[in-house]
Every structure is written in structure tokens, then in C-alpha cells.
Amino acid sequence: MxxxxxxxxxxxxxxxxxxxxxxxxxxxxxxxxxxxxxxxxxxxxxxxxxxxxxxxxxxxxxxxxxxxxxxxxxxxxxxxxxxxxxxxxxxxxxxxxxxxxxxCRDTELLEQLMEKDLFYESIRQKDIVAIPDYAIASNAEQFKEAYESLAARGHKVCFKPCNAEGGMGFRVIDNERNPLEELFGHALNHISFEEAHHVLSSTESFPNLMVMELLEGYEYSIDCLADREGKLLAAVPRRKAGGRLRLLEQHTELLDVAHKIADAYHIPYNYNIQVKYNGERPKLLEINPRMSGGLHVSCLSGINFPYLAVKSALGNEVGPLYPQYDILASHIEQPITIRKSLH
Structure with a gap:
């Protein structure tokens, strides 16, 4: 063959x-x-x-x-x-x-997904899932106004570049930091408002930052598989369960969110919906129009996400699919020999 x-x-x-x-x-x-x-x-x-x-x-x-x-x-x-x-x-x-x-062949949708502020406005209009309170800043004065507005509403505040992947550029504003403790402890992604404002004031403008409320509840990644037309075939909510632990959870509320997003946007193949709870309410962090960094963990559900996307792209039928849930998983490093360099 x-x-x-x-x-x-x-x-x-x-x-x-x-x-x-x-x-x-x-x-x-x-x-x-x-x-x-x-x-x-x-x-x-x-x-x-x-x-x-x-x-x-x-x-x-x-x-x-x-x-x-x-x-x-x-x-x-x-x-x-x-x-x-x-x-x-x-x-x-x-x-x-x-x-x-x-x-995703819909370039307008793909651009929205990759620029978080654009997608937030789109999802807000469809009333599918709540979004965090936020503001966009491209200079130090806008950053100051956004921070003060969110803090006045009782929020802890964080910020992240609008087009960053994963945790790149993510910082939590923490005005109670103890630099000496941090020096002898684990490196943190915390920064005081004064420090952040001072750095951002060093330039006239910078790429858009999303300044937003800090969500402190459970965080989930919902790994999704759809066919070429964007029909949802499987969804697996994966929760951070402490340290390296991940729980594949049959979470009715989040599975409903996944179906609603699929029906509204028709994103094809593999994509990932990230949400985080604020109390009892899930709020959208972002949607990544690609395989997520933790997708191999979600494959423990019995759904071979990467292969089934390829199978669908080749025009073959996929499904019906029945993920296994309530699986607690983790990972360990495994050494491998790097083959001959391509230099």
C-alpha cells in the first residue's frame, strides 16, 4: 500500500x-x-x-x-x-x-481567531459564552486607564499581547510582590503596575495588549475535532488538576459551549477552546485554530485527534466517535537520541 x-x-x-x-x-x-x-x-x-x-x-x-x-x-x-x-x-x-x-479556509474568521480582541467582539455578539472584562492598550496612557478601570470594578488584572500564542507575554499585575522572596523562590509571571507602566512608557506605542480581569477558577482546554465543513465530531474538556495532572472530564456545560461554537463558526479539523472559571461562570480565554499543546493528553480519551483530522482531509468519513471521560492523566520526560544534525 x-x-x-x-x-x-x-x-x-x-x-x-x-x-x-x-x-x-x-x-x-x-x-x-x-x-x-x-x-x-x-x-x-x-x-x-x-x-x-x-x-x-x-x-x-x-x-x-x-x-x-x-x-x-x-x-x-x-x-x-x-x-x-x-x-x-x-x-x-x-x-x-x-x-x-x-x-481554516475562511481567512476572515482565521484572522479573528488569531487576534483575540477581534474574536472577543465576535463572540460577544453571539452570546455563546461569557468573555472577561477587558480593554485594549497600545500606549502607556491607555494601559494606565485600562488598569485603573478594571481595578475600580474590583478585578485583579492581567495582560497579554493580542496575538500571542500560549503563555507568551502573559503577566499578572501584583502590587504586593516581595522581590526578595521571588529572588530565592520560583520565577513568577507577576509584575507590579508601576514596573509595567514604566517599561511601557519607554516607547511611544507598542503592539496591542489585552488588559483584562484575572480569572482564578478552574481552567479548561476543550480539544475539538470537526470535519472539513466544521461539523463537530468530538470534544474533550481537559482540566488543569494541579501540577502536571490533567483530568479529561465529561463536563456538560463546556460540551454545550463546544457545540454552540461549532454551530456558529464551523471551524474545521482540530481546534482548541480555552475557558477559565470566575466563580461558577466559565469565561472564554481564546480559541486556537490548530492542535493544542496538550492534545496528546486528550488522545487518551480514545480519540486519535491528529490522525482523524488527516483522515477527514483526505475525504474519508470519520465517526461516530465516543470519547472516554473521567481519565486522570499526567506525563513524564523521556530521553531520546537526537539524530544526525541537519546543519
Whole structure:
């Protein structure tokens, strides 16, 4: 049987698990995994069969590189992370060579999902799930006004760049910090208002920051799998349960949120909804239009999220699916030998 060729561009290290999940699929379909990254020794390359170093380029030129890579290697399915929006805008380049791309083709929706303030306004209008109180700041005075307004409403305050991934740039404003204790303890993502304002005042403007209420309840990632048209096939709420523990939970309220978001936006393939509770009320943090960093944990539910997205992209029917819930999981490091450098 001919091997199906799947290509990952510049992914996180956890792509190592996604590649193996596709390779070890339940249907016994043979795969050949291709990967590129700017770091020739990156972990994302180590589970691939064929690896190359990416050029130092961006935007349209980077999309040209990806399209050429797919053409040269006759790639069947491309799973992008880096430069998703530009890739979606030039999806016809991949259509022309017969490569299926696991990406949202609705570029307006994709741009909203990647810019948190844009998506917050969209979700607010649909009344699907609550959003945190927030304001946007692009200069120090706006930051000060946003902080003072939120604090006056009784909120603890945090901030994060509008287009950041994961925890990049996230800070909690904490005016009760003890620098000496921090010096001898664990590094924290806390900063006082005065420190933050001083740093932000050093420049006339900066990329948009979302200044928002700090949510202190349970945090959930809802890993979702949809077909090519965005019909939801499976959803697994995954809760941070302390330290490295994660609980895959059959949470009726959050499963309902997942279905409502799927019905409203039709996001295809793999995506991730992040919510956090404020008391008894869940509030949306963000939606990532890609496989999440913890998706390999949600695969313990019996749903092979990476493989089933590829299966759907190839035009095959997926489902019905029945995730297993109430699974407490964790992870440990495992040493591996890095293969010969691509330098």
C-alpha cells in the first residue's frame, strides 16, 4: 500500500507526539512524515521520516517555500502552524498541486481567531459564552486607564499581547510582590503596575495588549475535532488538576459551549477552546485554530485527534466517535537520541 505523505511545518515540540499518533493509527494506514523547522535540531523534527531546515523568510515568500516543498515531495496532507493566515490566503497554490491543507479556509474568521480582541467582539455578539472584562492598550496612557478601570470594578488584572500564542507575554499585575522572596523562590509571571507602566512608557506605542480581569477558577482546554465543513465530531474538556495532572472530564456545560461554537463558526479539523472559571461562570480565554499543546493528553480519551483530522482531509468519513471521560492523566520526560544534525 502506498504511504500517505503528511507534512508539518514549524511546529511546537509536541508535534513529536502528533506525528507518532498519525503513524500509529487504528486503521493501519501507512504514513511517511515530513517536517521542516528553522532549528535543525528541534524536537518537532525527530519523529519525522524526512526533515529539512526552513529558510529565514516570512509572509508570502514563506508560503512559496511551503508550496514548493509540498510539490517537490508530493505531499498529500499539509498540517501548518507557522504562518497559518498567509497559507490560508494562498490556499489555491496547494489546491493546484493536489495537497490537502488542514487549515481554516475562511481567512476572515482565521484572522479573528488569531487576534483575540477581534474574536472577543465576535463572540460577544453571539452570546455563546461569557468573555472577561477587558480593554485594549497600545500606549502607556491607555494601559494606565485600562488598569485603573478594571481595578475600580474590583478585578485583579492581567495582560497579554493580542496575538500571542500560549503563555507568551502573559503577566499578572501584583502590587504586593516581595522581590526578595521571588529572588530565592520560583520565577513568577507577576509584575507590579508601576514596573509595567514604566517599561511601557519607554516607547511611544507598542503592539496591542489585552488588559483584562484575572480569572482564578478552574481552567479548561476543550480539544475539538470537526470535519472539513466544521461539523463537530468530538470534544474533550481537559482540566488543569494541579501540577502536571490533567483530568479529561465529561463536563456538560463546556460540551454545550463546544457545540454552540461549532454551530456558529464551523471551524474545521482540530481546534482548541480555552475557558477559565470566575466563580461558577466559565469565561472564554481564546480559541486556537490548530492542535493544542496538550492534545496528546486528550488522545487518551480514545480519540486519535491528529490522525482523524488527516483522515477527514483526505475525504474519508470519520465517526461516530465516543470519547472516554473521567481519565486522570499526567506525563513524564523521556530521553531520546537526537539524530544526525541537519546543519
Amino acid at each position: 502506498k504511504k500517505v505523505k503528511v507534512y508539518f511545518n514549524r511546529w511546537f515540540s509536541v508535534a513529536y507526539h502528533y506525528m507518532n499518533a498519525i503513524r500509529n493509527n487504528e486503521d493501519g494506514i501507512p504514513f511517511e512524515i515530513y517536517a521542516t523547522h528553522s532549528d535543525p535540531e528541534h524536537m518537532a523534527l525527530q519523529a519525522s521520516d524526512v526533515a529539512e531546515v526552513e529558510p529565514c523568510t516570512s509572509g508570502v515568500e514563506y508560503v512559496r517555500f511551503c508550496a514548493d516543498f509540498c510539490r517537490r515531495h508530493e505531499i498529500d496532507v499539509f498540517i501548518p502552524r507557522w504562518n497559518m493566515l498567509d497559507i490560508s490566503k494562498h490556499i489555491h497554490w496547494f489546491d493546484d498541486i493536489g495537497t490537502k491543507v488542514i487549515v
